[in-house]
Structures are given as C-alpha cells and as structure tokens.
Amino acid sequence: MSNVVSNNTSEVQSDVKKVVLPKTSESEHLKRIRHTTSHVMAMAVQKLFPKAQVTIGPWIENGFYYDFDSPEPFTEKDLKAIKKEMAKIIRRKLPVVREEVSRDEAKSRIQAINEPYKLEILDDIKGDPITIYHLGDEWWDLCAGPHLESTAELNPDAIALESLAGAYWRGDETKAQLQRIYGTAWETPEQLTEYRRRKEEAIRRDHRKLGKELGLFVFSDLVGPGLPMWTPKGTLLRSTLEDYLKQEQIRRGYLPVVTPHIGRVDLFKTSGHWQKYRDDLFPMMADGDEARQHEDGFVLKAMNCPFHVQIYKSELRSYRDLPLRLAEFGTVYRYEQSGELGGLTRVRGFTQDDAHLFVTPEQLDDEFLKVVDLIQTVFHALNLTNFKARLSFRDPDLDKYIGGDDAWEKSQNAIQRAVETLGLPHFMGIGEAAFYGPKLDFMVQDALEREWQLGTVQVDYNLPERFDLEYVAEDGSRQRPVMIHRAPFGSLERLIGILIEEYAGDFPLWLAPVQIRLLPVTESHLPFARQVAADMRAQNIRAEVDESGERLGKMIRNAEKAKIPIMSVVGDKEVEAQALSIRTRASGELGQIPIAEVTERLAAAIANFSNF
RNA sequence: GCCGAUGUAGCUCAGUGGUAGAGCACUCGAUUCGUAAUCGAGCGGUCAGGGGUUCAAAUCCCCUCAUCGGCUCCA
Numbered sequence: 001m002s003n004v005v006s007n008n009t010s011e012v013q014s015d016v017k018k019v020v021l022p023k024t025s026e027s028e029h030l031k032r033i034r035h036t037t038s039h040v041m042a043m044a045v046q047k048l049f050p051k052a053q054v055t056i057g058p059w060i061e062n063g064f065y066y067d068f069d070s071p072e073p074f075t076e077k078d079l080k081a082i083k084k085e086m087a088k089i090i091r092r093k094l095p096v097v098r099e100e101v102s103r104d105e106a107k108s109r110i111q112a113i114n115e116p117y118k119l120e121i122l123d124d125i126k127g128d129p130i131t132i133y134h135l136g137d138e139w140w141d142l143c144a145g146p147h148l149e150s151t152a153e154l155n156p157d158a159i160a161l162e163s164l165a166g167a168y169w170r171g172d173e174t175k176a177q178l179q180r181i182y183g184t185a186w187e188t189p190e191q192l193t194e195y196r197r198r199k200e201e202a203i204r205r206d207h208r209k210l211g212k213e214l215g216l217f218v219f220s221d222l223v224g225p226g227l228p229m230w231t232p233k234g235t236l237l238r239s240t241l242e243d244y245l246k247q248e249q250i251r252r253g254y255l256p257v258v259t260p261h262i263g264r265v266d267l268f269k270t271s272g273h274w275q276k277y278r279d280d281l282f283p284m285m286a287d288g289d290e291a292r293q294h295e296d297g298f299v300l301k302a303m304n305c306p307f308h309v310q311i312y313k314s315e316l317r318s319y320r321d322l323p324l325r326l327a328e329f330g331t332v333y334r335y336e337q338s339g340e341l342g343g344l345t346r347v348r349g350f351t352q353d354d355a356h357l358f359v360t361p362e363q364l365d366d367e368f369l370k371v372v373d374l375i376q377t378v379f380h381a382l383n384l385t386n387f388k389a390r391l392s393f394r395d396p397d398l399d400k401y402i403g404g405d406d407a408w409e410k411s412q413n414a415i416q417r418a419v420e421t422l423g424l425p426h427f428m429g430i431g432e433a434a435f436y437g438p439k440l441d442f443m444v445q446d447a448l449e450r451e452w453q454l455g456t457v458q459v460d461y462n463l464p465e466r467f468d469l470e471y472v473a474e475d476g477s478r479q480r481p482v483m484i485h486r487a488p489f490g491s492l493e494r495l496i497g498i499l500i501e502e503y504a505g506d507f508p509l510w511l512a513p514v515q516i517r518l519l520p521v522t523e524s525h526l527p528f529a530r531q532v533a534a535d536m537r538a539q540n541i542r543a544e545v546d547e548s549g550e551r552l553g554k555m556i557r558n559a560e561k562a563k564i565p566i567m568s569v570v571g572d573k574e575v576e577a578q579a580l581s582i583r584t585r586a587s588g589e590l591g592q593i594p595i596a597e598v599t600e601r602l603a604a605a606i607a608n609f610s611n612f
Numbered sequence: 613g614c615c616g617a618u619g620u621a622g623c624u625c626a627g628u629g630g631u632a633g634a635g636c637a638c639u640c641g642a643u644u645c646g647u648a649a650u651c652g653a654g655c656g657g658u659c660a661g662g663g664g665u666u667c668a669a670a671u672c673c674c675c676u677c678a679u680c681g682g683c684u685c686c687a
Contacts, residue, residue, distance in 0.1 A: 065682095076617075165682030166615025173684045177614060180682070208680095212623080221660080221678060277687060303687050337613050337685060338678095346686080434687055453686085485687090522644045550650090557648035571646060583647060 019194035022187070024059050028146070030187065034059035036096055036148045037086075037159055037185035042066050043139040044085035045181070048078070054141060055117040055169065055178055061449070062195070063184030067167050069117065074179050079161045082181070086156065093152035094136035098145060100129040106142065117169070118142055157189040160196075205447040207500035208343040214505055214563060216496070216513070217344065226341040226348030228493060233513035236542065238492055240511055242329055245353055245378065245488065252374060254327040254355055259307035261331060262298045269295075270466055271306040272402050276435050282335050282348075304330035305485060308356040309467045312481075317471040319360060322481060323367050327355035329492070344497030345452055351492045357484040358469070364482050368418045368457060371486045375442060375455040378488040381609060382499065383508070384444060387454070389424050391415055392432030392439040401435050407461035412438045414459050436462040437485075447501040454495055458485040505563045506585065510606045515542040517564045518580075519555040521571030529570045532580070532595060541602050560585065566612055568598070584612055 024030050038057040041064075045052050049070050057066030068074075074082075101109070103122070109132075110118045121142055122130065133147055134140040148154065160183060167180040186192045203209070211217050216234035223229065230238055246256070265284060268274040274281075286297030301307065308326045317324065331351045340346050359367045379387060393412050394401050401408070415438055419426045426440075433439060442455035460483040463469075473479045489495040499507075509515055516536065518529040529545045536543035546555045552569065559567045569581040579592040593601075605612050 073616075163681055164616050167683045168614080171684075173614070177683080179615070182682075219679090225678070271687090273687065280686080305687085332687090334686080339613065339615095339683080340685065342680080436687080448681095458687095519647085521646055524644075549644090551643090551645050552647060553645090554649055555647090560648055567647080569647065573646085581647080589647065 019190050021191055021194055021198070024061050031059055032146050032148045033154065033187065034064040034185050035143070035145065036151065037154060037183065038064040038066050039096075039133065039135055039139070039141060039143070039147070040086050040089050040151055040154065041082065041161070041181065041183055042068075042141065043089055043135050044082045045070075045074075046139065048081055048085055049074075053115055053117055056121065057141075063162065063182060065167075065180050065182045067169070067178040067180045069169075069176060069178050074164055074181065076164070079164065079181070083156075083159070083161050086159065089135070090151045090154045090156050092136070093150055094138075095134075095150050096147045097134040098147070099132045099134060099140075101132055103128055103130055106130040106132065110142075154185070155187075155189060158186040158192045160184050160192060202447040202449075205501045205504045206343075207345075207447075207497040210500050210505040211344070211497075213561075214500075214513075216500070224348070225338065226336060226346070228344060228347055228349075234496075236513040237496060237507070237511060241489070241492060241495065242353075244381065246327075246329075248374065248377065249325075249327050249355070252325075252370065253323075254325040257308065257311055257326045257328050259304060259311070259328060259330065260301075261333075262300055263307065265295045265297055265299055267306045267310075268299065271309075271463060272436065272466060273303065273306070274299075276400075277302060277334075280335050282333050300333040301330070302332050302334045304328055304332065304352065304354045305356055305463060305483070306467075308354075309463060309469065309483075312356075312358050312469060313467065317358070317481075319471055319473050319479070322471060323357050323359040323363050325355055325357045327353075330354045344493040345446060345450075347491075347493050350494070352487050353489040353492065354485070354487050357486070358464075358471075358481040359484060360471070360473075360479065361482055364414050364459070364484070365417060365421075367484055368414055368459065369421060371457045371484060372418060372422060372424070372440065375457065375486075375488045379442065379455065382495075384454075384498075384502065386502075387442050387444045389419065389426040390429040390432065390439075390441040390443050390453075391419065391426055392429040392434075392441050394433040394438060395431035398431060401433065403436065403462035403465070407465075408438070411459035411461055415440050415457075434458055434460075434485075436460050442490075444498055446498060452490075452494060452498065454490040454498065455488045456486065456490060459483075460485055507563070507565070508609065509565050509602075509611055510609050512563075512565050513542065514544050514562070514564050515606065516544075516566040516568055516602065517559050517562075518543065518545045518568045518570055519552060519559065520545065521552055521569060523549055525570050525572075525575065528575050532568075532570065535595075536599055536602070539599055539603050541599065541606065556583070566602070582612075586611060 022030050024034060042054050042057055045068055046054065049072065052068045052070035055067040055069060057064060106122055110122065130142065131144060132140050133143045133145060135151065162182045162184055165180045165182065166177050168177055169175040184195060186195060214233065215231050216237060217228045217230050219228055265274055281302055282300045284295065284297040284299050286292035291297055311326055312324065329351050331349065333349045336346060336348050341348065357367055394408055419440065437458050437460040439456050439458040441453045443451050444454055445451055464480050464483055469481050470478045471481050518533050520526045520529045526545065533543040533545045548555065556567060563585065565585050567583040569583065574580055574592065577592060579594045580598050581592050582590040582598065584590060601612060
C-alpha cells in the first residue's frame with residue numbers, strides 16, 4: 001500500500017543509505033581535491049601528449065576542468081588513457097609543493113618551457129609574489145591553490161573524466177579554440193557513485209525525454225530545428241498556463257492586443273534591432289533584387305515591442321491613459337546559432353507572454369513593483385521556488401548599448417530601488433542588460449543544473465526616444481513616457497520545459513493535460529464511463545476514457561506511466577452505486593465516492609490549484 | 613557558428629564486411645477480466661541523406677543534415 005510510487009520514476013527509495021554530497025563552494029577540502037586532481041590530469045595529459053599546452057583549470061560546482069591547446073584532438077579513448085596515467089601519478093604519492101617566486105622568475109621559468117598561454121595568465125595575475133604548485137619535481141603550474149599535500153590523498157576510484165568539449169581561450173570566439181576536459185573528483189568512491197546516480201536521475205527528468213514519453217510536443221526534421229510542435233496534450237498544458245496568466249493580467253489592468261508575425265525592416269531599423277540583430281533574424285523576405293538591395297522587405301518578428309509601440313502611437317495619448325499595459329502572447333522567431341538549440345529551453349520559434357507598459361516617469365517605480373509582484377504570484381502558483389533574481393545591468397566598458405548614460409542611470413536605479421523596497425534577494429549580472437535597457441531577470445535551473453532566464457522585467461527609456469513617443473501631460477505639455485517590457489513566463493516553451501523537469505512530469509491537477517481517466521473493467525462498462533466523462537467535461541474537467549479494451553491492470557499501468565493524477569475504475573459495483581472508485585497517483589486508492597461528489601471535488605481542486 | 617560524440621522499426625535498443633533483429637507500441641483474433649504488463653498471429657526498416665572503397669557495406673572512408681555534451685551568443 002505504501003508504495004504507490006511508480007517503479008519507473010526516480011524517487012529515492014527510503015531503504016537506500018543516503019550519501020551526502022558536499023558542495024565545492026562550501027568545502028575547502030573538496031576544493032583542494034579538485035584543484036589537485038585537475039593538476040594531476042594536466043600532468044597526465046602532457047605526459048601522453050607532450051605537445052599539449054596547459055592553460056587554465058579551475059574547480060567547478062560538480063568537478064573541475066582543464067583547457068589544453070593540443071595539435072591533436074583528444075578522443076574518448078584518450079580519456080581512458082589519461083585516467084590510467086592519472087592513477088599512476090596518484091599511486092606515486094607525489095608531494096604537492098607550493099613555491100613563491102618573483103614575477104621575473106616566473107616569467108623566465110615559463111619561457112624555459114615555452115608555454116605562451118602561461119605568460120598571458122601571468123600578466124593577469126595582480127601583485128606579487130607569484131605562487132607555483134609542483135607535483136613532485138616533474139610538473140608545475142601557476143596556481144593560486146589551495147591544494148592537498150600529496151597526490152596520495154586522492155583516490156582514483158573517486159575520480160572520473162567525464163567529457164570533452166571545445167572552449168575558446170579566454171571565452172572569446174575570435175581567439176584559439178582549446179580542448180576542455182571535464183572531470184569530477186570526490187572524497188570517496190561512494191560520493192562518486194551517488195553523484196552518478198543523481199546525474200542518471202536528472203536525465204530521467206529531462207524534459208526532452210519526458211516530453212516524448214508523455215506526448216506533449218514533437219520536432220520534425222522537415223519542419224526544422226528548434227521549431228517545436230505542440231500535440232493535443234501539450235497544447236492543453238500550454239493553454240491552461242495561458243488562460244491562467246490572461247486572467248491574472250485582466251485583473252491587473254492589462255489590455256490584450258494581437259500583432260502580426262512579420263513587419264517591415266524599417267520598423268526594426270527604427271527600434272535598433274535590425275542594426276543589432278540582423279544576423280539573428282530569419283532572412284528577409286523581399287520582392288525582387290531591387291527591393292532586397294534597398295532592404296525594402298519584411299522579416300519575421302523576433303520581439304513584440306515595436307508592434308506594441310505602434311499601437312501606442314496610433315492615437316494621441318493623455319496622461320489619463322497611463323499606465324497603458326498592452327499584453328500579447330506573441331510568437332517570435334530568432335535564428336539562433338545551430339549549436340545553441342536544445343529541447344524547449346532554446347528554440348527558434350517561441351511564444352512570449354509579453355507586455356509593454358507605457359508609464360509616466362512618476363509611475364515607473366510603482367508599476368515596476370506591480371510587475372515584480374505579478375511575477376512572484378505566477379512563480380508561486382507554479383510552485384517554482386528555486387529561482388534567483390538577477391540585476392542585469394550594462395557593462396560600462398562595452399559599447400553595445402544604445403542611449404545616454406542618464407537614461408541608463410535612471411533605469412538601473414529604478415530596478416535597484418525595486419529590489420530594495422521588496423527585500424528581494426538578488427545578484428548582479430554586469431553586462432547582462434538588453435541593448436536598450438537594464439533588466440531584472442528571474443533565473444532558474446534545469447534538471448542538469450543549467451541556468452535559464454524565465455521571467456524578466458526591463459526598464460526602457462530608449463525605445464520611447466527612438467519612436468518619439470509622447471503623451472499629453474496635465475499642463476498640456478508633450479511628455480515622453482517610459483516603457484516597461486515584461487514577461488513573467490519568459491517564453492511558454494522554456495517555461496514548460498522547466499516545469500516538466502521541476503515536476504518530473506507529474507503535473508499538479510490544475511495543469512495536468514488529462515486530469516482523470518476512467519477505466520472500464522470490461523467493455524460493457526464503456527457507455528457508462530463515456531457518459532461520466534462527458535458530464536465531467538461539461539464541468540471543464542479534463543476527463544477521458546480508456547478505450548483500449550485491455551484488462552484493468554494494464555489500464556492502470558498505462559495511466560500511471562502517463563502520470564495521470566486521478567484514475568477511476570468503473571465496473572458493475574460503480575454502475576450499481578452511481579459512484580466511482582478513485583485511485584490517485586499521489587495517495588493510491590481512495591475507495592468509492594459518489595459521482596456528483598467526485599465531480600464537485602475535482603472542479604473545486606482545479607479552481608484552487610490544489611490536489612483532489 | 614566552433615570542438616567532440618551520436619544517428620538501425622512509432623519508442624527503447626542489439627547487430628563491426630557475407631540474406632536486417634528483440635521488447636514495447638500498432639492491427640487482427642481469442643479472452644470479458646476489479647487496482648502496475650492475458651495469450652496468439654500479423655504489420656512495420658532506402659540501417660538519417662548523398663557519394664566513395666569492396667565480389668559484397670548498417671558495419672570502412674568523404675560530404676551534408678539532425679540530435680546530444682560543451683564553448684560562444686541570447687532582444
């Protein structure tokens with residue numbers, strides 16, 4: 001009875017001894033282990049590939065990596081050889097010795113071994129002395145440490161080399177591409193096993209896998225990469241989310257609008273997007289070569305703001321009209337780099353829950369706070385608690401932004417004030433701003449611990465300027481409004497990807513594409529089941545009947561695999577009693593409940609975002 | 613876009629130079645069944661696509677496409 005958990009999901013079994021995994025950022029010891037392991041790996045690599053040059057090799061949350069410049073590309077087989085070599089080094093119990101040297105001394109030693117990357121790294125190290133860490137007397141690298149005292153403290157069975165990747169020197173794609181080896185190292189082999197188990201579990205939650213299994217969305221090579229298509233079940237999920245937010249927005253004074261999927265190039269020239277993102281748009285549609293030459297054509301929209309701005313501009317606005325909140329579930333297309341695409345989290349066609357608020361400067365703070373409140377409300381309703389707010393400000397050293405310093409100051413201050421007023425925990429993201437303004441971004445992690453932006457609020461003084469927006473103030477003067485761009489979900493695609501992983505496919509009742517499935521014990525009970533389901537659908541309950549004609553056990557199994565929250569067995573007893581035998585995914589069998597009561601409770605639970 | 617890996621039936625996968633396989637799904641037949649898989653039969657593949665090597669290619673080589681892990685980018 002206790003085990004209602006399906007055996008193909010990943011829940012931790014209570015009888016398995018729990019291994020606690022330390023975090024690198026919180027464990028000095030683990031930092032030392034990973035630092036030292038990365039040095040051992042680098043030494044092993046240079047032993048096997050003498051031409052390989054060593055660059056940088058830090059610890060990361062789940063392990064470490066090291067970047068090499070090697071004329072011969074590493075292969076998966078090489079990883080095995082490197083791992084073997086590492087074990088050898090570890091068994092030799094080499095002491096790890098810290099040495100302090102002067103800048104000049106470091107320089108001459110680097111020149112002696114001819115490692116130009118190290119020279120660049122040396123230039124970056126501020127202050128003296130320079131620290132060098134030696135492994136025995138055969139290998140050393142510039143390193144701030146700290147390290148273990150000896151390779152003897154490492155356990156080869158707690159170390160694994162995980163993957164190969166390309167990585168640009170200094171993260172700059174115009175510079176040399178290096179080869180990165182990712183590895184992981186733990187205090188004990190048990191920790192490594194646990195780490196691997198968690199990784200497996202994460203893969204089971206992967207929305208690409210679950211989306212396929214649950215039949216929510218599909219891709220097609222013929223349609224094209226990064227262009228998801230939503231199945232009937234996925235579409236139910238999507239529209240439930242849409243309906244929820246639409247309702248919430250209407251309550252908050254948003255006005256719905258609809259705008260086209262394409263617009264003239266000139267529109268995007270005015271906004272500045274064309275100059276900035278031309279290559280990231282699907283190619284222009286132009287009627288003939290001459291039109292093409294003059295850039296007199298149309299492009300698929302990659303954002304909705306310029307369209308909403310045109311609606312704003314369609315009439316003379318009074319201060320009495322503001323704030324004007326124009327909202328649209330707008331589908332946009334971005335020609336993302338092929339290597340960037342993945343599942344639903346990064347796609348080429350997606351729908352933003354977009355809105356643009358046109359406000360007076362005096363209204364800015366208040367409206368901004370209201371938007372943050374909406375986002376928090378939405379995240380709460382979705383049970384997304386594991387997010388971090390990021391202040392995405394401009395990097396003053398870069399010149400990829402439009403607008404004057406004054407506008408930027410004002411915008412960034414408005415965001416700063418908002419998070420302070422709310423006491424919202426946040427972190428800084430310098431250089432993460434949009435080109436027209438700073439943002440407050442709500443960041444979440446997927447199952448594989450990659451960070452994604454969902455909700456966003458942006459303050460913008462620049463587009464109102466570029467489009468020459470105005471309103472008539474109380475004194476009759478023409479004033480410029482401020483714009484707030486905002487999207488609580490960010491995009492429906494990404495949100496759903498994240499939600500699938502967050503819930504591991506077990507959607508809460510109100511979101512579940514199918515809320516209840518009726519299972520007729522024999523085919524003779526089908527008409528009864530169909531009637532009950534139809535009555536439930538009339539109450540806006542997403543009910544369906546298992547028409548397979550399978551045996552009950554099989555139907556239950558299928559419903560469990562489909563992660564349907566509620567099952568109802570209908571047989572002679574139920575027809576007789578005008579009741580339903582209820583089995584929930586969360587709590588197992590609940591026994592017989594009269595049909596009217598089931599319907600009523602279901603409808604109430606759905607309305608309250610609660611369980612049955 | 614770059615580095616690396618992968619691509620066999622709708623799905624999950626086996627098959628390393630000699631006649632394409634399994635389980636599930638699907639269709640049909642039998643069974644009419646009470647809380648996680650009834651039995652049997654059948655259907656289903658240009659082995660991602662194209663080119664090459666070979667007497668012979670899913671298997672070896674080249675190109676393209678897609679997917680995955682990273683990097684870069686992300687309005």
